[in-house]
Amino acid sequence: MMMQTQVLSPEEKKMIHEESIRILEEVGIKFPSERALDILEKGGAVIDREKQVAYLSRQMVDAALKVAPKEITLAARNEAYDFRMPSTFTGYHMDGCGMNMVDLETGERRSSVLQDLADSARVFDEMELGYIYWPPVSPLDVPGQARSIAATATGLINTSKHIQDEMKTAKEIPYVMELLKAVLGDDKLRVGRDIYSVVYCTVSPLCHDTDMLEANLELCKYKVPVVALPMPAAATTGPASLYSNVALSNAETLSVLVMFELTEPGVPIIYASSLGIANPRNGLFQFGMPETIIQLVAIIEMGKYYDLPTTIAGCATDAKGYGGQAMMEKMATNLPLILAKPDTLVGFGMYECSTTLSLSQIIIDHEVARYCKRLCEGMNIAPETDFFEDIKSVGQGGHYLKQKSTRAAVRSKEFYQQELLDKGSYDEWVSMGSRDMNTIARENALQILEAEQKAPLSKDVEKVLKEIVEEASIKLAE
Amino acid sequence: MKELLNKMRVSVLEGEEEDAVALAKQALAEKLDLKTVMDEGFVLGIREAGQLYAEGEYYLPDLVCSADAMKSALAILDEALKKPASGFTSKGKIVMTTVQGDVHDIGKIIVGAMLTAVGYEIYDLGSDVPNVVVLEAIYKIKPDVVGLSALLTTTMVEQKNIIEDLKVAGTRNGVKVIVGGAPVTHEWANKIGADGYSDDAISAVELVNRLLLREGMKA
Numbered sequence: 073m074m075m076q077t078q079v080l081s082p083e084e085k086k087m088i089h090e091e092s093i094r095i096l097e098e099v100g101i102k103f104p105s106e107r108a109l110d111i112l113e114k115g116g117a118v119i120d121r122e123k124q125v126a127y128l129s130r131q132m133v134d135a136a137l138k139v140a141p142k143e144i145t146l147a148a149r150n151e152a153y154d155f156r157m158p159s160t161f162t163g164y165h166m167d168g169c170g171m172n173m174v175d176l177e178t179g180e181r182r183s184s185v186l187q188d189l190a191d192s193a194r195v196f197d198e199m200e201l202g203y204i205y206w207p208p209v210s211p212l213d214v215p216g217q218a219r220s221i222a223a224t225a226t227g228l229i230n231t232s233k234h235i236q237d238e239m240k241t242a243k244e245i246p247y248v249m250e251l252l253k254a255v256l257g258d259d260k261l262r263v264g265r266d267i268y269s270v271v272y273c274t275v276s277p278l279c280h281d282t283d284m285l286e287a288n289l290e291l292c293k294y295k296v297p298v299v300a301l302p303m304p305a306a307a308t309t310g311p312a313s314l315y316s317n318v319a320l321s322n323a324e325t326l327s328v329l330v331m332f333e334l335t336e337p338g339v340p341i342i343y344a345s346s347l348g349i350a351n352p353r354n355g356l357f358q359f360g361m362p363e364t365i366i367q368l369v370a371i372i373e374m375g376k377y378y379d380l381p382t383t384i385a386g387c388a389t390d391a392k393g394y395g396g397q398a399m400m401e402k403m404a405t406n407l408p409l410i411l412a413k414p415d416t417l418v419g420f421g422m423y424e425c426s427t428t429l430s431l432s433q434i435i436i437d438h439e440v441a442r443y444c445k446r447l448c449e450g451m452n453i454a455p456e457t458d459f460f461e462d463i464k465s466v467g468q469g470g471h472y473l474k475q476k477s478t479r480a481a482v483r484s485k486e487f488y489q490q491e492l493l494d495k496g497s498y499d500e501w502v503s504m505g506s507r508d509m510n511t512i513a514r515e516n517a518l519q520i521l522e523a524e525q526k527a528p529l530s531k532d533v534e535k536v537l538k539e540i541v542e543e544a545s546i547k548l549a550e
Numbered sequence: 551m552k553e554l555l556n557k558m559r560v561s562v563l564e565g566e567e568e569d570a571v572a573l574a575k576q577a578l579a580e581k582l583d584l585k586t587v588m589d590e591g592f593v594l595g596i597r598e599a600g601q602l603y604a605e606g607e608y609y610l611p612d613l614v615c616s617a618d619a620m621k622s623a624l625a626i627l628d629e630a631l632k633k634p635a636s637g638f639t640s641k642g643k644i645v646m647t648t649v650q651g652d653v654h655d656i657g658k659i660i661v662g663a664m665l666t667a668v669g670y671e672i673y674d675l676g677s678d679v680p681n682v683v684v685l686e687a688i689y690k691i692k693p694d695v696v697g698l699s700a701l702l703t704t705t706m707v708e709q710k711n712i713i714e715d716l717k718v719a720g721t722r723n724g725v726k727v728i729v730g731g732a733p734v735t736h737e738w739a740n741k742i743g744a745d746g747y748s749d750d751a752i753s754a755v756e757l758v759n760r761l762l763l764r765e766g767m768k769a
Contacts, residue, residue: 171703171733183737210703210733219703240704275653283651307611308656352609354750355660427732 074450077411079369085377088370091319092326093130095278100125101327102279105286108331115334126327133326136333137378144297144340144381146204146416147265149255150232150527155203157342157381157415161448163203164387164441166196167419168238168271170209172428174393176517181393181428184209188429189223192421193230195431195520199420199438201445206236206271208421208429217548218541221247224268225537228255232527236269236299242287247544249294254536255529266340269297274324276304280331292336299342299383300328305357306367308350314363318370321347329380343375346385346418359388359425360401365408372412384414387437390425394433394510398423402440410444417441431521432513439492439509446488457486492516551582555591558623562595563602565615567622574626584630585637593669596620600667610660617666624671641669642694642762647684648677649708654701657731657751661697664751665758681712685719693725695758698744700731709734710742726761730754 080088103109104124113119115135118127146155155163173184176191189207196202207223214222220237221244227235228251239245252268272288275281288298302324304310310317325343332339348357348364358364368384375382386409389401409417419426420441421434462475472478481487492509494501505511529537554573561569570592577587599616602608608616624631631638646662648655655677662672673691675684688696700706709729716722726745729738739747746761748754 169703171735183735212703216704216707240702279653281653308660312611350610352611353606354752355610355656356750 073453075411075447076413077369077408078373079366080373085373088315088319088322088374089377091316092323093133095320095323096128096133096327097130098127099278100127101324102126103285103331104280104282105289107289108280108285111289111334112331115330128327128330132330132334136326136330137380139333139337140329140380141338141340142379142381144342145266146234146236146269146297147267148203148232148234149228149267149529153203153233155234155416159415161445162201162410162414162441163416164199164201164438165204165236165383165416165419166192166202166206166208166434167385167388167422167426168206168208168236170422170427170429171212172424173209174423174428174430174433176431176514176521183212184429185213186211186222186226189226190230191431191517191521192429192434193227194525195434195517196420197231197233197526198520199434201438201441202233202420202434204234204236204269204416204419205231206419208419214541215545215549217241217243218247218545220244221251221544221548222541224248225251225541229529229534229537230525234267234269236271238273239270239284239287239291241283242290243548244544245287245290247540247548250540251537254533254540257533266295266297269299269340269342271299271301272328274300274302274328276302276309276324277320278324278327280327285331288332289335292332292339295336295339297340297342298328298332299344300325301344301346301383301385303346303348303357303385305348305350306363307352308355310347314349314367314370317347317349318367318374321345321367321371322374341380342383342415343371343378343380344383344385344418345371347371356390357425358390359385360390360397360405362404365404368405369408369412372409372414375414382414383416383418384409385419385426386417387419387422387440388426389423392424392428394423394430394436398433399436402437403444406440406444407447410441410448413448431517432510435513435516436492436509439490442491443488446485449485452486551586554582555587555594558587558591559595559598562592562616562619562623563598565599565612565619567615567619570619570623571626574623578627578630584627587627588631588638592620592623596667596669600669603664603667610663613667614659614663617663617672620666621672640671642758643671643673643691644695644697644758645673645675645684645687645691645693646697646699647675647679647687648699648701649684649705649712650678650680651708652700652702652705653677654731655699657701658697658699661699661730661751661754664755668755668759670758681708681715684712685715688716688721688725689719694762695726695728697728697730697754700729700734703733706731706733706738709738709744713743726758728754728757728761 112126144157173188205227302321306317386405388405389398391398420437558573603613698709728746729744746757748757
């Protein structure tokens, strides 16, 4: 039997869907781009040009759902890390768009720089359940317009896993395509391996951003997978009921689906959300709160309702650094979500509502992820786990340590092999330096950074990538 | 008159925007003394709302409703209040905007509500406002403070650009510039020559009070 979470009944999923359709049909959604509005109008939407609002019909949503791929592979430079969706387990991302870094040497919080991305990619590369590298912080030492390009290149250089990023303006596209071409070693921009995907954020409530919209319309022709990620916060940028906020988020995700499936039928869209609840005292987004977690579980269920590959935000905390609150909220924003079985979860290593990165927290979060995966796998009731003969053989008193099946079982996946948790005696703990989890994780991170990179790009390719970034830094700043 | 003033106070305190507008119109129609209308009516309401927020009784949505009721009443009375004869002065004028290229404005709206609640006059220019429009507004309104919000690492540079433009126009010294938004830091604020930064709305009020050296209600 496997554990699972569920917050919506089949009837309630239908209700949320219907509410979202009503939002799209009656309220509409703002697409501040003439090109987008032309495509939507041609696709059957009623358009208010003055307000730049499109009213999307049920038929448009149904048609988009029909053509959207139900299976997507987020491929990696190293094929061993290809991630196929739907997946039987949850793969993890790094979480993007932070701007602070907990310095590994000093432990102090400072502005993030490009080297932090290189280091985080190296650490992430070693995390077994980490599959998708979304550059977690903005490299503030790189000129503004070239930051995404520099981040993507740094990811490609320092990890052989899938790279995901935001495409903020259409100007970035040629550079990113050059980067991919250099890595894939083929003249074709697209060679059937999607080693790169994008995160597309709506601006809640019910708006798209002009630059990001136009960049992604352009990107559609390459069929790059798109993670559709609204972020409404109940009570500020979303309605103050969990039900309606989930319906709003769902409507925004469906609007992304309609927009891009009309632009390029069959473009891979990953159903997602990073919705939550605002602090009613100061308006700040609250990640580590019960109401956020309940909504995130509901969103996972809606993604599955549509039979779409599903990504969910999680593994997050509002705490400012390592400690009790961080770990409580990290577990709470992992376990219930993992038990609802999203394909992927965003992401490792962040504090402060996903704005501050810590390399040691990447390693701690990976332990949390492994722990949750084990919980998700549940108990195997089968002939091969029926140890009645052992019970009979040991009888009353004694122990099972010498049973052959015991020796095999402790090496099986039924026995969780922890990597960071302290499960020894007190004296043993003292003899090891009385270290806490953060200290051990920090030492592990340092070891990873000191070791040779496992599958580096060739020096020639790395040089080409750096030249592309250099060119982008100059030309896009003009 | 006393009953009418109380209604004005309550309309703002309870965030009843339509009532506040109707009462402001009534004040004009009946040619009431506007200094009394403000000081003993609407201003009392917003002060009480701010006090209730400080005491933990009011939540952000309550405060935003009170601030909007106050702003709407002020908008009705605006022209009459500008005449020196009205005798009314606000704590200070603040122009607020989300910079060009950036459509995220919830943070700025919250800061605006908090500042309104402690008695400042807020001129909210909206979001994705071209720098030239911000500069025109500063020239026209002559605010004590201008607040520039940016949520994206790619748009925060506009905060710097506006400060540079103010310098070029020779008006930098006449206005305090404060900056905010998720990617903004003290370090950035210092680097671009802003007068201040705060990382949430409550400390933004303290910052403005400090900058203008005026005693305000601590939110």
